[in-house]
Amino acid sequence: MKKKPGILLILFSMIITWALWVFIKPTREISTLSEYSQLIASFALVAFALINFISTRNKILDVLFDGLDKSYIYHKYLSISALVLVIIHNITIELGKGIERSQGIPIPRDPYAMYGAFSMYLFIILVLIAIIAKKLNYERWKAIHKFMIIPYAMGIYHYYGSATYAVFSFKPFNIWLNIVNIMGISSVIYSIFLYEKISFKYKYKVSSLNIVADGTLEITGSALKKDIDYKPGQFAFIKTLQNDNKFVSHPFTISEAPKKGELQFTIKGLGDHTKELFDTLKVGDKFEVSGPHGKFNYKSGRKRQVWIAGGIGVTPFRSFSQAEIPKDFLVDFFYAFNNEEESAYSEELEGLQRDNLRVHLFNSKEKGFLSVSEIEKYIDTKDTIDIYFCGPAPMRESLRKQFANSHLNIGELHYEHFQFK
Incomplete structure (x- = not known):
């Protein structure tokens, strides 16, 4: 069985969060349960940052998880775990406040608390929609995932407003979480707003189109500038946004062995979006490629x-x-x-x-x-x-x-x- 450094990265990130939290003290008196509740919230922030980093499709993910495709398994379970942690945090923080009231500990008004609640409920709604949408259409599923930035931003805002720790102090725990949040925020900004513009470095022109089986289209492209360097068995994301063709990025296996100046994909019309490509793509059209990815070797x-x-x-x-x-x-x-x-x-x-x-x-x-x-x-x-x-x-x-x-x-x-x- 191959070792996956990504698993160690996830475990190490959680362990270091706990280890640094042990030495941090709140800025006011709170219950022990409230302290642990904020630790749970910190775990959720780390999980969300890792989720967002996986969404960037950075090539290092192939190394960390033995293939980008496998990284999305961890993306899925980290998402579930993060949502569960947010729900537990929401419950335990209220229980902690109840303990504080019973002990006569003053609880200042927290105008940022509602953003945490909004974040949790919106995450739940979007996750349920995404599960349904993925069964219907990949493109809708991908579009819905872009809206995840809204509850994530609310959650970050809630953290910096509601935390009972000096979030901008130079204590190791606070520095660590600030680094985690910067990684998460920059990752989500890149994946939503910059990935499609920056990552597709390879430009090709369709040199031939062939129907190689019923409902199966072979697309052969000639490199316009730099040629992609890949290994047999790898896949890449392709897109074309010209003329009547609005085929946005989608992963496909590269279907021929490496050949200088040429790239070939063979696509089965399984979904509405791929079927539409058959009707719109023409010889001479240009397409762009991001990758390669995968460890299927x-x-x-x-x-x-x-x-x-x-x-x-x-x-x-x-x-x-x-x-x-x-x-x-x-x-x-x-x-x-x-x-x-x-x-x-x-x-x-x-x-x-x-x-x-x-x-x-x-x-x-x-x-x-x-x-x-x-x-x-x-x-x-x-x-x-x-x-x-x-x-x-x-x-x-x-x-x-x-x-x-x-x-x-x-x-x-x-x-x-x-x-x-």
Whole structure:
């Protein structure tokens, strides 16, 4: 299992927050529960800062989390954790004030408290909307996430107005939280207002458009200036905002091995936005690219491997297959598709077979769904194998269960975590 420094970064950030809080004293008398409640709020601020940093799509995230796609798993759970911490803080701070009243401790009027409450309720509303919207449309989900800056700004304002600590003093705890907040604020400003303008450094012109399968478009671009440097299996964000085409940034796997001055994406029309691209994009149009990202790299795994592609999930494996595969690797590549009309690059892949790459095409209409029992026919059960998968999540989970009950000796299952449409 690969080590992910990002996990250590999250744990270290929380530990250092607690360790520095131990030595800080409030500026007025408050209950012990109120003190702990503010520690909980500090944890929430750290979590939100990390969430916002992940949203910048900085390339260091590939290193920290073993791929940008995996960083969004931590983004999701940090978001849930931060919201839970905010709710706990809201409850415990009120309980703490109740204790203070019962002990006769004076409680000054706090005009900033309402911003904390507004922040919490707005976060809850936006999170619920985002969960629903993501199931409907990626672009709406992404747009809703931009509104998160409002409750976040309210929360920061509430912290600096309501905290019973000298927030601008030079005590280590206060300096630490100020650094955390600066990182969070600068990250959210960059991701919402600057990312689309700054990050898309690579410009291409569409040189050819080909329908390679039913509902599947291959876009080939020629570099206008600097060419993107990527490895087979990586993905990038593309966008084009000219003429009638308003396709804003969306991640896609780069579908061919590196070729100087050329870049290719193969896109399945799964959502409304990608389907619209099919109707608007023309040869000669320009598109911009940000990236590359991703650590989906078979060379980091065991020498004996099984690759499994489902539908449009063939793209990273096509890129792998076009490039030179080290001679000490042995790969069985299973490509499953619904029917002949939806099989992209099947003939090309057959032509890419070699001694250490055996391609198995699996037409589900003729043979049924790809199963592990079918895969077992080609694998020596004595070998420890790594599985590389790209395709629909239900297919992956079905095969995962089958592998667990099979006679195969499985090392690791590798897959990308993006499921955007």
